[in-house]
Amino acid sequence: MKVIISGGGTGGHIYPGLAVARSLEEKINDIEILFVGTADGLEADIIPKAGYELKTIKAEGFSRQLSLQLIKAVTKTGIGVLESYRILKEFGPDLVLGTGGYVCGPIVLAAALQNIPTVIHEQNAYPGLTNRLLAKVVDKVALSNQAAEDYFKAKDKLTVTGNPIRPEILAKQESIAYQELNLKPEPKTILVFGGSRGAKSINQALVGIYKQLEKLDIQLLHVTGKKDFERIATEAEELGINDFESGKIRIKPYLYNMEAALAVADMVISRAGATGLAEITASGLPAILIPYPYATDNHQEHNARALEKAGAAKVIIDDNLTADRLWSVLKVLLNDEDKLAAMSKASLAAGEPQAAEKLINEMMVLSRN
Numbered sequence: 001m002k003v004i005i006s007g008g009g010t011g012g013h014i015y016p017g018l019a020v021a022r023s024l025e026e027k028i029n030d031i032e033i034l035f036v037g038t039a040d041g042l043e044a045d046i047i048p049k050a051g052y053e054l055k056t057i058k059a060e061g062f063s064r065q066l067s068l069q070l071i072k073a074v075t076k077t078g079i080g081v082l083e084s085y086r087i088l089k090e091f092g093p094d095l096v097l098g099t100g101g102y103v104c105g106p107i108v109l110a111a112a113l114q115n116i117p118t119v120i121h122e123q124n125a126y127p128g129l130t131n132r133l134l135a136k137v138v139d140k141v142a143l144s145n146q147a148a149e150d151y152f153k154a155k156d157k158l159t160v161t162g163n164p165i166r167p168e169i170l171a172k173q174e175s176i177a178y179q180e181l182n183l184k185p186e187p188k189t190i191l192v193f194g195g196s197r198g199a200k201s202i203n204q205a206l207v208g209i210y211k212q213l214e215k216l217d218i219q220l221l222h223v224t225g226k227k228d229f230e231r232i233a234t235e236a237e238e239l240g241i242n243d244f245e246s247g248k249i250r251i252k253p254y255l256y257n258m259e260a261a262l263a264v265a266d267m268v269i270s271r272a273g274a275t276g277l278a279e280i281t282a283s284g285l286p287a288i289l290i291p292y293p294y295a296t297d298n299h300q301e302h303n304a305r306a307l308e309k310a311g312a313a314k315v316i317i318d319d320n321l322t323a324d325r326l327w328s329v330l331k332v333l334l335n336d337e338d339k340l341a342a343m344s345k346a347s348l349a350a351g352e353p354q355a356a357e358k359l360i361n362e363m364m365v366l367s368r369n
């Protein structure tokens with residue numbers, strides 16, 4: 001079976017595609033997978049590092065108003081569709097899966113126009129523009145969240161699968177993860193990350209409580225995002241914190257082994273992107289969530305509130321985020337083992353570890369092979 005997987009821009013669209021790729025390889029002996037994305041999205045870094053071939057095409061997101069940018073984006077997408085035709089001819093896929101972001105628009109459209117079976121997957125409760133447009137031409141629309149059903153007209157194409165999680169996250173052995181990260185099983189490990197690109201406001205609030213955290217019996221793994229790393233590392237050094245490899249406070253620009261971090265973490269502080277949350281809940285971790293305030297239709301707050309309601313998370317709105325506020329919420333949680341245990345249980349109950357399996361089953365029904 002030959003499958004093309006496309007999605008990107010940010011990690012939240014890439015990792016579900018990688019999860020499907022890994023799960024397909026576990027399930028099917030004779031499988032060939034090709035990723036398609038852009039040369040400037042995060043996929044160009046992540047996909048080859050994960051061991052897959054990435055063919056690049058032109059694509060750009062559409063602005064919501066008529067503008068020069070819109071004309072440019074439409075032209076680029078047109079070129080991307082022509083490039084996609086060539087890729088489809090050369091690779092001959094039995095199915096094309098799009099996991100969202102404008103990146104997957106051209107190849108999924110080109111495949112649908114050639115009657116190659118097509119599936120898209122939407123991670124969020126409020127779907128992105130690309131998926132809303134592609135839904136009109138694809139064979140199947142897989143959703144992470146039932147709430148997204150309201151935004152699609154062709155109800156017969158919809159199926160709820162959950163958000164696929166990389167098998168290595170579900171299977172990671174703690175002992176190996178501690179070794180990989182050079183951390184110890186005791187004391188508690190707090191993992192902080194701001195989605196795939198990092199979050200400046202979270203980084204800033206965290207630097208503001210480094211000194212308090214240093215006094216506690218904890219280990220902190222702070223993933224800043226590549227863009228903010230130098231700034232945060234410099235501020236940490238000014239505070240006298242400089243052993244990022246084996247000290248109490250570890251600062252990293254990006255983790256290519258997030259599965260290890262999720263395996264050793266006792267709690268998480270993060271944004272509320274759908275893919276990150278799917279991984280946090282599948283790992284049964286309690287969380288402090290600070291939704292990105294500019295996500296379309298404020299969907300991150302929606303994601304975060306759902307987990308708060310389930311008892312798995314505490315939410316701090318980005319506007320209210322200060323070092324003091326973060327410290328007061330974190331301190332209460334760290335001092336309440338029962339509360340943390342209850343949140344952990346609620347988190348696990350909210351997880352959907354079977355999502356990749358469900359999505360693959362839908363794909364197999366449609367596939368030409």
Ligand SMILES: CC(=O)N[C@H]1[C@@H](OP(=O)(O)OP(=O)(O)OC[C@H]2O[C@@H](n3ccc(=O)[nH]c3=O)[C@H](O)[C@@H]2O)O[C@H](CO)[C@@H](O)[C@@H]1O
Nearest residue numbers: 010011012013015123195196254255258273274275276295
């Ligand atoms: C700003 C924005 O609009 N973000 C969107 C984007 O988020 P974003 O790309 O930030 O996605 P998520 O937070 O959902 O997922 C981040 C992914 O990156 C991985 N990771 C992160 C940091 C790191 O160092 N290493 C690593 O592997 C995480 O394990 C996870 O798989 O896509 C999500 C899924 O469509 C949306 O819900 C988010 O709203």
